[in-house]
Amino acid sequence: MVVLNILKAMLAFCFLILIHEAGHLVAAKLVGVRVEKFSIFFGRPLFTKVMGGTEYSIGWIPMGGYVQLYGMNDEIDEKDSHFTKHPWKKIFIAVAGPFMNLVTALLLLTVVTFNIGGYPSLEINGFSETSPAKEAGVLSGDTITKINGTSIKIYEDLQDQLSKNNGEDINIEVKRGDEVKEFTIKPTFDKDQDKYIMGITFKTARNLTVGESFTRAGNQMISFTKLTFKTIGNLVTGHGNFKTDLGGPVTIVRLSVESAQAGWINLLYLVAVISLQLAIFNLIPFPALDGGSTTIYLIELITGKRFRIETIQKITSVGFAILMGLMLLVTIKDIFFPVSLQ
Template sequence: MYILGAILAFSVLVIVHELGHFTLAKLNGVKVEEFSLGMGPKLFGIKGKETEYLIKALPIGGYVRMLGEEEKVSDARAFSSKSPVQKLSIIAAGPLMNFILAILMFAFIGSIRGFALPVVDTVDKDKPAYSAGIQNGDKIIMVNNKKIKTWDDFFTEVYLANGSTMNIKLLRNGETKSIDVTPVKDTVENRYIVGIRPVLLEKPSFGQSVSYGFTQTKTIIGQTFSVLKTLFTGKASAGDIGGPITIIKVSTKAAEQGIIPLMAFAAYLSVQLAIFNIIPFPALDGGWIFLLLFEIITRKKLDDNKVGVLNYIGFAILMALMVVVVIKDILYPIKL
């Protein structure tokens, strides 16, 4: 039951993403030939007026196939016949919808259960924050010269510090204080802590909830790029990255805890899906965006057939990587 809930949650993210492409394609007069949820062998489909709606065997993504997307077609309704700006709006709509969905979901979650503020509620005695002089009511505004907008921003900086001394700027009674704190390892939770607990805003207003949705999404975007940076600099291992099986496992655990935790994880995944898709790699939305921006800036028309071949190659590489990640998930699963 919980696994079905996890698969359903991920499917919603894919549907919303592809619905963005589908809607903008229709608005720009492009013929959509297929709208697929899932990849691989076809399970079943429904033929509409001009679009076939499919459900496929592998719940690892989806796609919208448009006329003239992979090669030049002499048809006014072909994707290849549209202007670079029109094409860009169609391609960018997918990731944009995932960002919007995340904002709305986080806003809803915040309105239901409240959220933590980057303001100190209590300070644990005999912990680094207490020794450094941090007090109840202090507002954390910056850590290591990085602005802090949410409690998760602060939590992330503690994680990235990895036990190194942090410079924390606080707002106390209208005055800015600068304090150095060195996190210590919590043996119970197996992570670094400084020993403070945040203020919880239990009943936020509509505006505060929406603002939380925006800031939380922005925070996760920043966290994601920070993790990618540690991965490329060798500070993190590729073994810490999970694939579809890991996603389902984590989603299932979230579903076991209730609808709100599952929704929170789905919102997090929605941001990840958007970021993954804007990577400038062939076959991904980001690859298209890069090429279309090149066309717009240089005003040089790219060969549609060559772009199609490039996307075929990119898709093949992505599928190969997906197989590798799935095998890794099976043989070397991440401990949850």
């Protein structure tokens, strides 16, 4: 069973890489760039097949993949060369990979949301005995719409705002019939839950339709994206915890195996989150990432001048070396300070 779960985790990881690189592949072909090679993983090929002028292969080092485009590494002045294409077409190719990861995350979260059902709504159902919300004048049947001026779309948004507030007074806006009411609430700390609460219980929503699941999945992605940037910001400014807030390849595999053991819905959920984070990570404007390439092509678009291939290769090589060094550090961190699912 353990071996089977490891296999599931590996297949899930392969799937995300395949989707990402397929995005680059399809985009390149759509704008008329010849694709010389499409590889899942790096290293010596374990499998190779040539179709439609493109060599498809699977490497033995499970650390990403790549699409080799004609004219991307040489200044070849031909119609199907990447080098001769307009910057907009180059940008289209670069962002297509992350875009496919975003689409994958959205579809998987929609499937998960539709199959789980019974999510907490934002309509208040009741209160604890010492509820600060009840004391402030909030009533059963009220629906929370804003906290501290921030719109609340889903239950996770509410939890996120509460965690940010850290026990300070909360300004809450609720909808009561056709009226909008505002209250100031002082959360209390619950030792059992180890967090600040308002002493509110919420009605459980009915199972969602496919359309509603799609909308909720989109809102979840927005919440995850905000949380990801907040975490990155905290790490950069020194307010985060390197040991608990950052995970690498070892963490991905371990959590994927744990999720596979918990059931296919849990695995799909984790794959969706990883797919979203892959998209966000790849769009960072750093050399060797899709965001770095996009930045270069944007500069070409604005200035009207092409970068020399040699210059791009040097920038990319430095970026790649830095990324590999960071990945090594994160992998070592993963081994000694593993990230928890909790």
